[in-house]
Amino acid sequence: MQSLSHRYAEKLADLVSVVAPQGLKNQRLRMVNRPLAEQLQLDPELWENASLTTLLTEPDSAWSARAVAQKYGGHQFGHWNPDLGDGRGLLLGECLDKQGNYQDLHLKGAGQTPYSRFADGRAVLRSTLREYIGSEALHALGIPTSRALCLFSSDETVMRERAEPGAMMIRTAPSHIRFGHFEYFFHSGDKDKLEALFNFVLKEYFSECIDQPNPHQALLRAITLRTARMIALWQCHGFVHGVMNTDNMSIHGITFDYGPYAFIDNFHASAVFNHSDPQGRYAFDRQPGIALWNLNMLAYAFTPYCDTKEIRDTLEQFEPVFLAQYQKLMLTRLGLSEGAAQRQLSNDWLSLLSAEQRDYTASFRLLARHQHTRDAGVLRDSFIDRARFDNWWASYCEYRQPRDLLSENPAVIPRTHLLNEAIKQAESDDFSYAEALLDACLSPYDTTWDDHHFASLPATAAPVSLSCSS
Known part of the structure; x- marks a missing residue:
């Protein structure tokens, strides 16, 4: 062992x-x-x-x-x-x-x-x-x-x-070190412990930063860029973390401390699922801004090692990296190449989903299933404003690339109503549904799931309200 x-x-x-x-x-x-x-x-x-x-x-x-x-x-x-x-x-x-x-x-x-x-x-x-x-x-x-x-x-x-x-x-x-570790030892004035934490993190996890002109600025940059890329992936997949407190943010740029998370069903950009967040601080469309705010709070701990310009220049890299990653991933999901017209098509697609509160994941999957056709068929039928959809579809068909989009757009995600059923059965000491749901989530792009119960939409469009309490 x-x-x-x-x-x-x-x-x-x-x-x-x-x-x-x-x-x-x-x-x-x-x-x-x-x-x-x-x-x-x-x-x-x-x-x-x-x-x-x-x-x-x-x-x-x-x-x-x-x-x-x-x-x-x-x-x-x-x-x-x-x-x-x-x-x-x-x-x-x-x-x-x-x-x-x-x-x-x-x-x-x-x-x-x-x-x-x-x-x-x-x-x-x-x-x-x-x-x-x-x-x-x-x-x-x-x-x-x-x-x-x-x-x-x-x-x-x-x-x-x-x-x-x-x-x-x-x-x-990789570790359980959070933004809050650095914040605590900086705000408590414990310089020796803060320095020990920095030295440990640089040596054990970010050794590539040590030989840089300013290792601490290089560390802040690495954390910033990793966080930007993670948030871009969240936004592309319609994932809402729910409690982006700085103690829930990992220095490794990984999703961390799952609480009232959810994937968006009916798409609306300001989706909030945490009932402890009535002001919507951690709404879906605020996640990129909150991530940058959290990085600013983390950056205070770097002030003994970096001057104001070094910190500002580093944090200013968040937005362009986030946008580049987000646009690249979103265009990939839609089967579009890079370009201004293609980015507009992507934005218009989200506007279509938002205007009619279409299911986010199911709509992308349905688009992938029609990606090689001229007739939008069932995808078109899912929209009420057919004229608006037809205009979008005509433009989309001009720009789409011959790619396999099924491998980019999942059929299965851990939807809240599926998780609730898994919890209900597990609380009765039956974990078979949970295991089956997990198996489906581990192969989310497989066509096996397209007509399966695990790809089903919730029975009601009522807003989901989840508890932080665990």
């Missing part, structure tokens, strides 16, 4: 608290991402005979003895909060994958830590299953994200808006 490393806990010991995982009542391993486990070179015996469950509850085991909770802060809905940290998660350690890269193993829902702020430190099955399926679905779509390794159910009751079954999951990421 591969031994776990503890680089973060050892080299930044002053930034963590040692906390033993707290098991759940009748904890059971219910879902395992075996391809990921193989990629991480983990012992297959972990998934047999409740081995991992036992290891997580044995205080002296390699999977629990050196578990730590990390300290950080964050801007939550625009307001600085220094009292944050891993309140229900523990960094168990790190393992080397087949490519020779370290990956964090992070246990979510492991009980109280010094940063729980009077909360119970638990996670519920509802949110855990949503993150498990959602993160693997984004990975299959090519969107950078943390990954789901395994999920545990239990007989433990956890109180949120209602009594819910408790659960835990182990997720992986």
